[in-house]
Amino acid sequence: MTLDTLDTPKGQTETPISNMLLFKLSGEMFGIAVVCVNEILDPIKMTQVPNASEFVPAVINVRGSIVPLIDVRKRLLMPPQRPSPDIRFVVLELMIEDTLTKVAIAADEVSQVIDTAALNLERIPELGARWPRDFVNGVIRHGDNLVVILNSENLFRPDPANEKSV
Amino acid sequence: MTNPAIEAFVQEANDILETLEDQLLELEGSSDPAQVDAVFRALHTIKGSGSMFGFTRLSQFTHHFETAFDLIREGKLAIDGKLIDLSLKARDTMRRFVDLGGDNAEADQLSEAAEVKNLVAALQSLTNVTSAPETTEEGASQAGAASEIAVFDIWFKPAADDLRNGLRPDLLLGELEDLGDVTHRLDLTAVPSLEKLEPLQCYAAWAVTLTGATTEEAIKDVFIFADDSELEITKHEPPVAASEPELTTKTVAADKGKSNKTTAPIRVDSGRLDEVMDRLGELVIAQARLNQVTTRLADPMLEAVTEDIERLLTGLRDTTLSIRMMPIETVFGKFRRVVRDLSAELNKDIKLVTKGGETEIDKNVIDKLSEPLVHMIRNAIDHGVETREGRIEANKPEHGTVILSANQEGGEVLISLEDDGRGLNTEAIRARAIERGLLDANATPTEQELHQFIFAPGFSTAKELTSISGRGVGMDAVKTTVDSLRGNFKVHSQPGQGTKVTLHLPVSLAIIDGMLVRLGSDVFVIPLSAVQECVELDTLETNRESGRSMLRIRETLVPFLDLVDVFNYPESKDTRRRVVIVRAGNAPLGLIVDDILGQNQTVIKALSVYHRDVEGFAGATILGDGTVALIIDTAIMIRRALQQAKAQEAPSKYVAAGGH
Numbered sequence: 001m002t003l004d005t006l007d008t009p010k011g012q013t014e015t016p017i018s019n020m021l022l023f024k025l026s027g028e029m030f031g032i033a034v035v036c037v038n039e040i041l042d043p044i045k046m047t048q049v050p051n052a053s054e055f056v057p058a059v060i061n062v063r064g065s066i067v068p069l070i071d072v073r074k075r076l077l078m079p080p081q082r083p084s085p086d087i088r089f090v091v092l093e094l095m096i097e098d099t100l101t102k103v104a105i106a107a108d109e110v111s112q113v114i115d116t117a118a119l120n121l122e123r124i125p126e127l128g129a130r131w132p133r134d135f136v137n138g139v140i141r142h143g144d145n146l147v148v149i150l151n152s153e154n155l156f157r158p159d160p161a162n163e164k165s166v
Numbered sequence: 167m168t169n170p171a172i173e174a175f176v177q178e179a180n181d182i183l184e185t186l187e188d189q190l191l192e193l194e195g196s197s198d199p200a201q202v203d204a205v206f207r208a209l210h211t212i213k214g215s216g217s218m219f220g221f222t223r224l225s226q227f228t229h230h231f232e233t234a235f236d237l238i239r240e241g242k243l244a245i246d247g248k249l250i251d252l253s254l255k256a257r258d259t260m261r262r263f264v265d266l267g268g269d270n271a272e273a274d275q276l277s278e279a280a281e282v283k284n285l286v287a288a289l290q291s292l293t294n295v296t297s298a299p300e301t302t303e304e305g306a307s308q309a310g311a312a313s314e315i316a317v318f319d320i321w322f323k324p325a326a327d328d329l330r331n332g333l334r335p336d337l338l339l340g341e342l343e344d345l346g347d348v349t350h351r352l353d354l355t356a357v358p359s360l361e362k363l364e365p366l367q368c369y370a371a372w373a374v375t376l377t378g379a380t381t382e383e384a385i386k387d388v389f390i391f392a393d394d395s396e397l398e399i400t401k402h403e404p405p406v407a408a409s410e411p412e413l414t415t416k417t418v419a420a421d422k423g424k425s426n427k428t429t430a431p432i433r434v435d436s437g438r439l440d441e442v443m444d445r446l447g448e449l450v451i452a453q454a455r456l457n458q459v460t461t462r463l464a465d466p467m468l469e470a471v472t473e474d475i476e477r478l479l480t481g482l483r484d485t486t487l488s489i490r491m492m493p494i495e496t497v498f499g500k501f502r503r504v505v506r507d508l509s510a511e512l513n514k515d516i517k518l519v520t521k522g523g524e525t526e527i528d529k530n531v532i533d534k535l536s537e538p539l540v541h542m543i544r545n546a547i548d549h550g551v552e553t554r555e556g557r558i559e560a561n562k563p564e565h566g567t568v569i570l571s572a573n574q575e576g577g578e579v580l581i582s583l584e585d586d587g588r589g590l591n592t593e594a595i596r597a598r599a600i601e602r603g604l605l606d607a608n609a610t611p612t613e614q615e616l617h618q619f620i621f622a623p624g625f626s627t628a629k630e631l632t633s634i635s636g637r638g639v640g641m642d643a644v645k646t647t648v649d650s651l652r653g654n655f656k657v658h659s660q661p662g663q664g665t666k667v668t669l670h671l672p673v674s675l676a677i678i679d680g681m682l683v684r685l686g687s688d689v690f691v692i693p694l695s696a697v698q699e700c701v702e703l704d705t706l707e708t709n710r711e712s713g714r715s716m717l718r719i720r721e722t723l724v725p726f727l728d729l730v731d732v733f734n735y736p737e738s739k740d741t742r743r744r745v746v747i748v749r750a751g752n753a754p755l756g757l758i759v760d761d762i763l764g765q766n767q768t769v770i771k772a773l774s775v776y777h778r779d780v781e782g783f784a785g786a787t788i789l790g791d792g793t794v795a796l797i798i799d800t801a802i803m804i805r806r807a808l809q810q811a812k813a814q815e816a817p818s819k820y821v822a823a824g825g826h
Contacts, residue, residue, distance in 0.1 A: 051733065059777070066794055
């Protein structure tokens with residue numbers, strides 16, 4: 001099965017995605033479609049939003065617009081970020097609740113863009129799943145690495161019902 | 167509808183119809199001949215350009231309407247309430263034709279619809295009834311008009327790209343022929359040689375000699391949409407008789423009216439204005455960064471440039487902000503119609519008085535405000551003002567008065583709606599509030615506090631209350647809108663005398679004056695309009711008796727919130743902390759912060775959907791160093807403090823009861 005033919009959990013077929021941006025979170029390699037990547041920034045000062053959910057704890061200034069900084073590790077059930085000189089903010093532009101919205105995520109390291117058209121997307125075996133199935137489309141093998149392809153539609157869905165901080 | 171020329175016509179027609187409504191309503195009070203002329207011109211313009219831009223149905227309909235006003239102009243038809251009724255309906259129908267976007271099946275359908283046909287019949291019966299028996303007089307007046315025949319030399323040269331924009335000189339010249347005898351000469355002297363010729367450009371010009379009983383105004387009206395063209399009209403004295411003095415005074419008056427519009431406005435998509443505001447916001451931030459660099463480098467030449475840029479930017483900001491400002495009159499006009507229709511519907515005689523229509527307010531505020539204001543006016547007329555009989559019984563003038571006024575006070579615009587009706591029935595509100603569990607049966611709220619209940623959600627459904635007291639339909643919806651505009655209400659009501667609701671609204675939604683405060687190492691902004699005073703905390707006595715936290719400021723006890731607690735910050739290490747006293751409505755509240763850093767103008771940006779349900783923030787802004795600062799929503803802080811006070815009160819009561 002290639003990316004082109006992949007059935008998303010909802011059953012709709014996704015438009016062909018050929019280019020993926022690869023980045024690292026706590027040593028794992030993740031991939032996200034390049035079409036939704038707006039820019040990659042060196043770390044800038046972020047502003048914590050008091051009483052916000054742990055999923056979206058802060059905002060940053062991206063060229064004059066105020067962009068929520070999303071902690072995807074929370075949803076991927078990963079440990080919090082440790083300081084690293086290679087941290088980059090990846091700014092994405094996504095359709096969220098019918099409006100094109102900019103969001104940012106903090107990656108430990110941004111490595112490269114790869115063409116995945118020829119690569120096979122594999123489903124993650126039920127037993128080996130570390131990540132909530134909703135947030136992940138599958139994995140691809142790229143050289144020696146295993147790249148986890150994120151489902152941006154589900155991963156960035158605002159969900160005020162749970163995840164509220166105490 | 168992609169043709170820009172048609173779009174321009176639709177916009178222009180909508181503008182004309184908007185003013186037409188006001189003009190008709192004003193005519194009801196006084197039949198000023200200048201006003202009648204204005205209405206006639208408006209109708210004539212729409213009729214003429216309607217057929218030019220493919221709105222034939224609209225044109226045909228308008229023709230009947232225009233005929234009626236032609237008769238009024240000539241003094242053969244009197245203006246009365248019925249005529250105004252008819253005219254307003256006709257205006258609404260014209261709007262529907264315009265909305266249909268031209269000659270299509272729907273427009274055909276509309277012109278065949280029974281109500282439209284009835285309207286045309288009514289207009290026709292008006293014009294026939296008056297003109298039929300007075301044919302002789304008309305003949306006489308035509309003879310009189312013949313003496314007013316004048317000769318006009320008209321020079322008309324369309325702008326180079328007018329043809330591309332859909333201008334049809336042939337139709338314009340045809341319209342001139344309707345005004346009198348026409349001889350025209352085509353001037354082709356401007357046509358270049360073939361190799362230089364741009365096929366889409368217009369090089370032709372026309373010299374027209376018009377002889378007829380018409381005015382310069384009427385000729386100008388023909389060319390009203392060809393405003394980029396060269397147009398010269400020279401009037402020769404009529405060859406036979408001298409023109410009547412009345413006619414000349416009229417043209418002078420009309421000319422004066424025109425010259426009042428000193429500069430021609432242009433239309434800009436408001437989205438583009440928003441873009442300009444965004445860029446400007448970024449520029450303000452970039453400028454603050456430049457300031458910081460300049461201070462560090464201490465180069466006198468750079469300092470001079472930085473100062474220049476700062477001065478220019480301040481000017482640019484003020485101008486840009488003023489572009490967004492519109493006189494509030496633009497919405498007030500709409501309400502005259504609402505009041506007229508409602509008073510007819512409810513059989514109440516009500517006069518609407520508007521004051522301060524020239525007060526300017528941000529366009530976004532105006533757009534959002536018109537619906538809630540209509541709601542409030544409906545409430546005032548429906549429930550506030552008594553019936554005619556009721557008013558006579560209460561020894562009041564038969565006709566009720568609703569006053570809508572606006573004025574600016576500092577950074578706020580106050581809009582108030584006042585009626586001389588029966589006022590709010592506080593007893594009924596109290597009873598209803600207790601019934602709905604919003605108020606403790608033993609509580610003794612002040613009148614002001616009771617009035618606030620009319621804004622409580624669901625209070626509107628209480629039909630039995632509205633029939634006694636006066637207000638309550640959907641006031642919670644009004645409040646939601648006003649809250650979203652960062653405004654608030656004041657209600658003042660006197661039984662039997664009337665009710666006055668005052669809205670306090672910020673002048674601009676985009677930029678506010680903010681007070682910068684520090685909490686830990688973070689900066690927050692408090693809207694300066696809400697700040698009453700600032701005091702040092704350690705000089706104040708915190709009164710923690712009876713379980714309630716209060717600050718004693720001079721003679722009054724003020725409840726307070728420590729922002730460190732509200733925002734879950736670690737305990738403050740500052741020894742000299744400060745209190746910002748904010749106020750919304752009548753409730754003051756102290757907000758304890760670590761330090762006050764100063765003031766600045768703040769470009770407000772909305773928070774994303776991810777943070778919209780985080781309570782306590784009205785938005786965010788970007789500071790000079792590029793970091794984001796959150797803007798504190800003082801109204802929510804005060805509400806929160808009140809809730810906390812209630813929560814604290816409950817256990818203290820329990821303790822007191824246990825002690826016995």
